[in-house]
Amino acid sequence: MNNQTGNNNHYDLIVIGAGSGGVRAARIAANYGAKVAIVESVRVGGTCVLRGCVPKKLLVYGSHFAKDIEDSEGFGWQISSFIHDWSKLISNKNKELDRLNKIYLNLLSKVNIINGFAEIISNNEIEVNGEVLSTNSILIAVGGKPFMPDIIGKELCIDSDAALDLKKFPTSIVINGGGYIALEFAGIFASFGSNVTLVYRGKNILRGFDSDISKLITEELKNSKIKLLTETEISSVAKTSDGLLTKLSSGEEVITKEVMYATGRVPATNDLGLKNVGIKIGSIGEIIVDDNNETNIKNIFAIGDVTNRINLTPVAIAEGQIFADNRFGATNKKCDYSNVASAVFTQPAIGVVGLSEVEAEKLYADNGGISIFKTSFKPMKQTLGGRNTKIFIKMIVTNKDNKVVGIHGIGDDMPEIIQICAVAIKAGATKDDFDNTMGIHPTAAEELVTLK
Ligand code: NDP
Numbered sequence: 001m002n003n004q005t006g007n008n009n010h011y012d013l014i015v016i017g018a019g020s021g022g023v024r025a026a027r028i029a030a031n032y033g034a035k036v037a038i039v040e041s042v043r044v045g046g047t048c049v050l051r052g053c054v055p056k057k058l059l060v061y062g063s064h065f066a067k068d069i070e071d072s073e074g075f076g077w078q079i080s081s082f083i084h085d086w087s088k089l090i091s092n093k094n095k096e097l098d099r100l101n102k103i104y105l106n107l108l109s110k111v112n113i114i115n116g117f118a119e120i121i122s123n124n125e126i127e128v129n130g131e132v133l134s135t136n137s138i139l140i141a142v143g144g145k146p147f148m149p150d151i152i153g154k155e156l157c158i159d160s161d162a163a164l165d166l167k168k169f170p171t172s173i174v175i176n177g178g179g180y181i182a183l184e185f186a187g188i189f190a191s192f193g194s195n196v197t198l199v200y201r202g203k204n205i206l207r208g209f210d211s212d213i214s215k216l217i218t219e220e221l222k223n224s225k226i227k228l229l230t231e232t233e234i235s236s237v238a239k240t241s242d243g244l245l246t247k248l249s250s251g252e253e254v255i256t257k258e259v260m261y262a263t264g265r266v267p268a269t270n271d272l273g274l275k276n277v278g279i280k281i282g283s284i285g286e287i288i289v290d291d292n293n294e295t296n297i298k299n300i301f302a303i304g305d306v307t308n309r310i311n312l313t314p315v316a317i318a319e320g321q322i323f324a325d326n327r328f329g330a331t332n333k334k335c336d337y338s339n340v341a342s343a344v345f346t347q348p349a350i351g352v353v354g355l356s357e358v359e360a361e362k363l364y365a366d367n368g369g370i371s372i373f374k375t376s377f378k379p380m381k382q383t384l385g386g387r388n389t390k391i392f393i394k395m396i397v398t399n400k401d402n403k404v405v406g407i408h409g410i411g412d413d414m415p416e417i418i419q420i421c422a423v424a425i426k427a428g429a430t431k432d433d434f435d436n437t438m439g440i441h442p443t444a445a446e447e448l449v450t451l452k
Contacts, residue, residue, distance in 0.1 A: 009131070009132070009133050009134060010035075010133070010134045010135065011034075011035050011036060011037050011112075011133065011134070011135040011136070012029070012034035012035045012036065012135065012136050012137065012328070013025075013026070013029050013034050013035075013036045013037075013135060013136065013137050013138075013139060013327070013328075014036075014037045014038075014039065014118070014126055014133060014135040014137075014138050014139070015029075015036065015037070015038040015039070015111075015138075015139045015141055016038075016039050016118045016120075016126070016138065016139070016140050016141065016142055016272070017038075017039075017040065017046065017140065017141040017142035017143055017304075017306075018038050018039075018040035018043075018044040018045070018046060018104070018108070018113070018141075019045070019046020019047055019048060019049075019141060019142075019143050019304065019316065020046055020048045020049070020304070020313045020316050020317050020320070021046075021141045021143075021303045021304035021316030021317055021319055021320040022038060022040075022046070022139065022141030022142075022303075022304070022320065023038070023044065023046070023104055023107060023108060023320070024316075024317045024320035024321050024324070025139055025141065025303065025320035025321070025323050025324045026038040026108060026111045026139075026324075027107050027108060027110070027111065027324075028320070028321055028324035028325065028328070028329075029324040029327065029328045030108075030110035030111050031110065032324065032328035032329050033328070034328045035112075036110070036111045036112065037111065037112040037113075037114055037133065037135075038108060038111050038112070038113055038114065039114045039115075039116060039117075039118040039126070039128050040113065040114070040115060041115070041116060041117040041118075043101055043115075044101055044104045044105055044108065044113065045097070045100060045101050045104050046143055047143050047144065047305070048313040049097065049100050049101070049104065050097055050101070051160070051161045051164060052160070052313075053313055054096075054097065054100065055093050055097060055164045056160075056164065056184060056185075056188075056345065057345060058089075058093045058096065059089070059093070059164070059188045060184065060187070060188055060345045060347070062084075062089050062188075062192075063187070063188045063189075063190075063191035063192045063347070064191060064347060066084075066191045066192065066193065067191060067347065067387065069082055070385070070387060071381060071382070071384075071385030071386070071387060072385075073386075074384035074385050074386045075384055075385070084169075084192060084193075086166075086168070086169035086192070087167070090165065090166070090167075093164075094165075114128055114129070116128040116129040117271070118272070118273075119271065119272065119273040119276070120138060120140075120272060120273035120274065120276055120277055120279075120300070121273060121276055121277075122276070122277060123138070123277055123297050123298060123299055123300055124136065124137075124138070124299060126138065126273075127273075136299065137299045137300070137301065137327060138299065138300045138301070139293075139301045139302070139303065139320075139323060140269075140272070140287060140295075140300070140301065140302040140303075140306055141302070141303050141304050141306065141316070141320065142267070142268045142269065142272065142306050143267075143268055143304055143305045143306055143316075144265035144266055144267050144268055144305040144306065144308075144311065145265060145266060145268040146159035146160055146161060146261070146262075146263075146264075146265055147263055147264045147265055147266045148261045148263060149261075149263060151234055151235070151236060151237065152235070152236035152237070152238070153236050153237030153238050153239075153244075153259075154237070156237050156238070156239060156244055156259065157237055157258075157259045157260065157261050158258055158259070158260050158261070159260070159261055159262070160181050160185065160260070160262060162260075163185055163258075163260050166258070168257075169192060169194070170189065170194055170256070170257040170258040171193070171194055171195065171257055172194060172195040172196075172197075172243070172255075172256035172257050172258075173189050173194050173195070173196055173197070173256050173257060173258045173259070173260055174196075174197045174198075174199060174234070174244075174246045174254055174256050174258075174259045174260070175189075175196060175197070175198050175199070175259075175260045175261075175262060176199045176200075176234050176259070176260070176261050176262065176263055177199075177200065177261065177262035177263045177264070178198070178200035178201075178202060178204075178205035178206060178207065178230075179205075179206065179207075179262065179264065180262075180344050181262035182198060182200070182205075182260075182262035182263075183198075183205065183206065183217070183221075183344055183346045184344060184345050184346060185260060185262060186198045186221065186226050186346075187224065187226075187345070187346045187347040190224045190225060190226050190347075191224070191347055195225075195227075195256070196225075196226045196227065197226075197227045197229065197246075197254050197256065198221065198226055198227065198228045198229065199229050199232050199233070199234055199246075199248065200228070200229070200230050200231075200232065201231070201232065201233050202230065202231065203230055203231055204218070204230070205217065205218060205221075205228070205230070206344070206350075208356075209350070209352065209356065209408070210352065210356035210357055210358075210394065210406070210408040211356070211357065211358065212357070212374070212392065212394055212408065213350055213352065213392075213394075213408050213410060216376070216390070216392050216410055217344075217346055217350060217410060219390075220346065220347075220348060220389060220390075220410065221346075223387075223388050223389060224347065229248065229250070229252070232248050232249055232250050232252075233248070233249040234246055234247070234248060234249075234259075235247045235248060235249055237259050240255065242255050243255045243256055243257050244256055244257070244258065244259050246259055265305065265311070266284050266285055267281075267284065267285045267286045267287065267305065267306040267307075267308060268306065269281065269285050269287065269306060274287070277297050277300065278296070278297065279295045279296065279297055279300060280295065280296045282308065284308060286306065286307055286308035287302040287306050287307050288307075289301065289302050289303075289307050291334050291335075292326065292334075293307075293319060293322070293323045301323055301327075303316060303319035303320050303323055304316030304319060304320070307319075309337065310337055310340055312340065312342060314340075315335070315337070315340060318335055319335050322334070322335050338426070339353055339354050339422055339425050339426050340353075340422075341353035341418050341419055341421070341422035343414065343415030343418060345415065346410075347412075348389055348391070348410050348411050348412050348414070349410070349411070349412060349413075349414050349415050350408075350409070350410050350414060350415075351407075351408075351409050351410075351414035351415045351416075351417060351418025351419075351421075352406075352407070352408045352409070352418065353406065353407050353408075353418050353421055353422040353425055354396065354404070354405050354406035354407060354425050355396060355405045355406040356396075356406060356408070357370075357372060357394075357396055357406070359406075360396045360398075360405050360406055364398055364399070364400070364405075367398075367400055368398060368399040368400030368401075369398075369399045370396055370397060370398055370399060370405070371396075371397045371398075371399055371431075372394065372395070372396060372397075373394070373395040373397065373431070373451035373452065374392070374393065374394040374395070374451070375392070375393050375447050375451060376390050376391070376392045376393075377390065377391055377447070378390060378391075379391050379411065379412070379444065380442055380444075390410070391409070391410065391411035391414075391444050391447075392409055392410040392411065393407070393408075393409045393411075393444075393447050393448060393451070394406075394407070394408045394409065395407050395431070395434070395448070395451050396408075397430075397431045401430070402430040402431050402432055403428065403429075403430055403431075404424065404425055404429050404430065404431055404433075404434065405425070406425075407421045407425065407448070411444050413444055413445070417444070417445045417448070421448070431451075434448060434449050434451070435449060435450075435451075437449045
């Protein structure tokens, strides 16, 4: 599929969007010898590197020192004063993002990087910076963007992009939402000492997660002095001399320095020219693709968050790799979406893989049912540290063949632990396999092999 035309403006592949998925696809396609261009309107790196996972995790690390310092007293440390410099953290975080941006640029050494906004004008043409480029295939990898519902005072509120770049630390903040981003930022700001009010429209936060996780993380939020208001919505936000006044559906009013919306993300397809070629989209604007990542228009493909399948960086990367291998390496791979582990970087963190109890009960109702094994205990560090926090682990096992079909946990190390649990589950591990494995003592992870 090499470009044989000799036309400088003709490519084998044009990728739109240089995030994790797009960069992987472009790099692998170029390694196969394809002539590739990647068009990016901001800078190379995408949501994960520039506006999501990476800067968020750096802020999680930064904020966690407050808890570590609190813990250290019980271990004999006397820390008379500790002061945090928010602007230094944001500046160092930005330097790290610049470094990662350069690494991503290096990864694209065989790809023509075009800075601009692409519009698809036909199934083999795009327009960028006033120039028309032709191509044998187009890959849309533009990702998503924060969604904010229309409320009075919306323009006064920040989203996660802005929250990662605040010039001044907010000593108080209202965060709307009960999902990944709301909970992670609630933890970050609370650990740095902000008064956090978390507003959630539903009854139980982290809808779709195992109910024990939702229940126990709610307790942990309270331990972190986060004020959680469930079954509550924001009616309006207004500016006052004391800060932002948030009026809630309950009638309550809160004044804070910032109001953040973390009410989901939607595919970033505005002005992309989808209508020019008739690309099919779903209810929130996601691009519909088949299991070969191809849209209803031949030679136009899409991967990552813009397709709203599983919106996680490693999934987008896998989709990009598979797309490039199939298209330019003549393989016929399909992405395996089963047992994708994920973590929520709350404090303590959450790690999950496989089915929740409710999902497993339903799936195995007519096939022997399931058994639940769970444990909850005080982390060893907190025997001296003294903070009121717990580790929780839950394993879901089929009765018929003893297979582990779900593991859910809360604890500082849970994201690291759950990654390896995912390997075991994908390999078909049984509860006996876990039980027959020696533990490492003393760790939290050893509880996984001693669950009774
Ligand atoms: P989520 O879908 O996780 O959560 C959105 C939250 O906003 C839900 O609690 C939802 O409520 C609520 N909500 C939605 N619409 C409204 C509305 N109109 N008014 C009030 N509340 C509303 O989205 P996030 O923005 O937190 O994250 C987006 C995605 O990014 C995640 O799904 C995940 O795929 C990815 N991500 C992954 C991370 C990780 O891997 N650690 C970290 C951050 C993001 P309800 O429950 O009622 O629908």
